[in-house]
Amino acid sequence: MADAAVRTATPDDVPEIARIHRDTWRTAYRDLLPEEVLADLDPAAGWAEAVAAGQVLVATEGRWLVGYCSVGAAPADEVALANGSLPADAATTALVSVLVEPRWGRRGHGGRLLAEASGRLRDAGATRAIAWVPEADKSSTAFYRKAEWEPDGTVRTLDAGGRPLREIRVSGGLTPPSPG
Template structure:
């Protein structure tokens, strides 16, 4: 494998992060989301949101050689993302982070996701977080398995989103921010 690394995203990475987001969803979720939702993903439209996350220091990028191949967004979890199904907050809500890892499928299974999650976990621990949560489409076995290898598992909370008129059921996975997440 070529040189692989993880670093903090910069404003120069925003367009490529938006492209990876679009291309990954179009490949990984083509059987889960309506075609019009996937074709409607536009780099120019999503770039401002990515620029904000990058400016807040919440995005890490994975590179292989000169290619940006994936990213991780990680920061404090909003109350609605960590709440139980009944709306109550767990005792550790203030120490819980919301994490999203995306690696372009063509670069998958090369350790990039694990490096991203480990780097994010280290930063989150330094910021006082003890646990992470991520939302994964229930039918996305690959992502569920990825988080499972890091010791994260479904915590019993589900939600259903409207994905262009088609319901998309997501499960919340949760886990610690300590080893085995080390790179």
């Protein structure tokens, strides 16, 4: 494998981050989301803002940008318990999202992104993180489980262009998993 690395995203990365987001969702979620939702997906503006705020890491292999991880404090509505109350660690819980373009998958990029994000979040005072994953996305669920993140029993249903999309919340600590 060529040199693989993780670094903070720059404004020059935004078009490629948006392309990876759009193309990967159009492939991975074509059976979960209506065609018109995927066709209209244009995430560039949102990524520019997140990159400018320093909330995006990118994975590279050689000269290619192959994936990204967005990180930040978890909004109260994202970390709330099923009954709407906030857990004791709500103020130190982060929200994470990892996506690696499928053609670059299974090469360790997702794990490197999550490890770097975890270290940075821990250094900033976070104690754990959460991520939302479509319930039917077994690949992403398996990725988080391998990192010792587990579904915490919280689910939500989003309106995806008139089609319900059920997501599960996974939660994990910010310490690196034990080797082996």
